[in-house]
Amino acid sequence: MPQPLVEITRREVFSAAHRLHDPRLSDEENRRLYGMCNTEHGHNYAFEVTVRGGVSASGMVMDLNQLMLILREEIVSHVDHKHLNRDVAFLREVIPTAENVAVAFWNRIEARLRAFEPCQLHRVRVYESRENFVDYHGQSA
Numbered sequence: 351m352p353q354p355l356v357e358i359t360r361r362e363v364f365s366a367a368h369r370l371h372d373p374r375l376s377d378e379e380n381r382r383l384y385g386m387c388n389t390e391h392g393h394n395y396a397f398e399v400t401v402r403g404g405v406s407a408s409g410m411v412m413d414l415n416q417l418m419l420i421l422r423e424e425i426v427s428h429v430d431h432k433h434l435n436r437d438v439a440f441l442r443e444v445i446p447t448a449e450n451v452a453v454a455f456w457n458r459i460e461a462r463l464r465a466f467e468p469c470q471l472h473r474v475r476v477y478e479s480r481e482n483f484v485d486y487h488g489q490s491a
């Protein structure tokens with residue numbers, strides 16, 4: 351009998367500072383492009399990681415507790431109470447918009463989650479505030 355396909359999600363929170371600034375642009379262009387976010391400020395971020403897979407004989411897609419441990423080890427411990435522009439090695443090459451943060455988080459955990467095949471990383475959602483969030487499914491435009 352085929353296994354039902356289910357998505358499971360773990361949510362984590364962290365607080366961090368950042369500044370949206372492109373060093374290739376002038377200060378004036380940066381202010382125009384990023385507005386208030388060109389100034390150093392902070393967010394109470396949340397992010398959700400969704401893994402998709404069949405429900406096995408254990409009744410689970412993947413142990414959510416293990417997913418939590420991976421997220422805390424690979425992401426939260428590196429970004430909580432940090433400055434995303436300068437303190438986080440895996441964000442050093444990008445402008446820390448929510449989009450780039452979501453892609454960096456995906457790249458950070460994808461290899462770890464391969465150990466849990468056949469379930470697959472399905473979505474990384476990053477909330478910069480309660481109203482604004484971005485989704486990444488591991489695809490390129």
Ligand SMILES: [Zn+2]
Pocket residue numbers: 368387391392393478
């Ligand atoms: Zn911001």
